[in-house]
Amino acid sequence: MKEDLKKKAEELEQTLEMQLSLAKKESEDWVKVGAAVLVGGAVAFLAVRLLAGKKKRKTEKVLKVLEKEGLLDDEITKKLTKKSDPGFLGRLSAVLLPIAINYGKEQLMNRFNQEQNPSAQHEE
Numbered sequence: 001m002k003e004d005l006k007k008k009a010e011e012l013e014q015t016l017e018m019q020l021s022l023a024k025k026e027s028e029d030w031v032k033v034g035a036a037v038l039v040g041g042a043v044a045f046l047a048v049r050l051l052a053g054k055k056k057r058k059t060e061k062v063l064k065v066l067e068k069e070g071l072l073d074d075e076i077t078k079k080l081t082k083k084s085d086p087g088f089l090g091r092l093s094a095v096l097l098p099i100a101i102n103y104g105k106e107q108l109m110n111r112f113n114q115e116q117n118p119s120a121q122h123e124e
Contacts, residue, residue, distance in 0.1 A: 029115075059080050
């Protein structure tokens with residue numbers, strides 16, 4: 001009886017160790033994905049800030065020069081500060097971005113499922 005309990009305890013310890021190692025491996029994958037998303041978001045944010053900031057500074061300079069010259073009125077101010085409509089690339093990116101995100105999500109889930117079920121790879 002005592003030996004059976006020791007044997008079961010050893011089996012439970014081995015099972016627990018396997019589960020912990022699997023959890024560590026899965027968490028590493030999620031950390032990598034999270035880091036990639038965070039870096040991508042930071043790069044996109046910086047790119048938008050840099051590109052938008054240049055246009056705004058140029059517009060402010062033009063407005064100051066026109067004001068000094070006495071040529072600034074409401075109509076010109078509206079035209080210079082009005083946001084332009086998105087061009088072809090803007091509309092195209094609005095359509096392609098959700099498609100790209102969905103494709104990436106599917107690839108990630110397929111990879112995750114393959115890691116979860118290694119026996120499924122051999123059956124195919």
